[in-house]
């Protein structure tokens with residue numbers, strides 16, 4: 001029943017997406033003729049298409065071999081801080097007394113260009129950009145509650161940063177509205193959130209390959225930003241100084257009619273969701289992190305508390321308290337080191353150093369303690385997900401909200417599976 005419900009929802013979602021692609025057909029034609037008129041040439045034939053697992057992406061219309069340039073975009077088609085500085089916004093930016101980050105500069109430009117509509121030279125580009133994002137900053141409170149607790153905190157932090165950034169820019173936005181009445185009423189917080197996530201989810205990084213003016217900055221790259229992410233592919237990307245184009249060379253071949261992917265980086269699912277609004281099934285970069293509090297809780301029943309605290313300080317001084325977690329591959333080195341250290345009885349810092357950095361054989365009792373505590377920590381973590389997995393009566397009217405809830409639940413399921421796998425290995 002549940003499977004059937006999921007299939008039906010999936011179909012509904014695909015239908016909505018297909019309608020969106022059809023509706024956009026004309027926009028794509030306009031995008032391509034605009035790109036061509038600005039010097040773009042399609043080196044590898046790719047076209048926008050809808051894919052079952054990832055939504056819109058780019059499809060290879062011919063087979064693509066490793067080493068092939070998949071997209072080559074002339075510099076004039078990139079939106080960078082330099083583009084903004086050359087624009088009508090420059091005098092107002094210069095007069096503003098607060099320093100803007102590159103993300104803020106680009107977000108303001110994106111928001112203004114979107115608001116200018118037909119008057120914007122980037123119209124054809126903004127026409128194909130999604131109206132909404134599926135990052136948790138767009139989630140309802142109900143959907144946020146479905147996320148793991150520490151991720152909920154990160155979402156709140158992200159929203160606060162966005163609000164603070166908007167407040168900081170308020171004076172400048174008022175000035176812009178005064179000078180350019182056509183954007184009036186279109187520079188609200190919601191518009192800023194949209195622009196910020198457009199920049200955050202779609203920008204490429206211009207590396208310091210050349211000592212140019214864009215060294216180490218971000219850029220929006222029309223068309224190229226229709227490429228989705230896969231952790232299984234490898235690409236090389238950067239400015240080609242010879243033709244002044246931003247190019248992506250794939251190191252992974254793709255067959256005809258398959259989706260062409262790039263790699264956004266070694267992100268775990270929490271980062272992918274927070275920053276990009278999606279997750280990867282069986283993400284090899286997924287690590288379930290444990291806090292020192294969670295570890296401490298497991299050891300309280302064995303050690304006197306002050307000894308546990310001292311051992312935790314010992315780990316903190318050596319920066320071993322971060323990255324304590326587990327992945328598909330097993331427990332991280334830092335977690336194993338912490339478990340070993342917290343299990344030993346001897347109270348000597350010299351010995352603790354040997355336990356962490358050298359192969360000191362633990363007694364059978366200590367090894368048993370390591371396994372027991374690992375199990376305790378993992379089982380405790382599972383309880384957090386189990387509480388969330390209690391079926392809710394509520395049916396989500398809004399298609400978008402129910403998609404967000406399912407996304408949050410899928411993330412929890414992925415993490416749960418990793419923990420279950422490690423628990424099984426501990427048996």
Ligand SMILES: C[S@@+](CC[C@H](N)C(=O)[O-])C[C@H]1O[C@@H](n2cnc3c(N)ncnc32)[C@H](O)[C@@H]1O
Pocket residue numbers: 053054055056057129130134201202225226227228229230275276277278279280
């Ligand atoms: C640079 S855009 C890629 C094109 C985008 N799909 C579109 O239709 O405009 C990045 C966004 O694509 C989506 N995305 C990228 N890779 C994905 C994947 N493997 N699965 C699902 N969504 C993905 C996410 O919404 C992400 O924020």
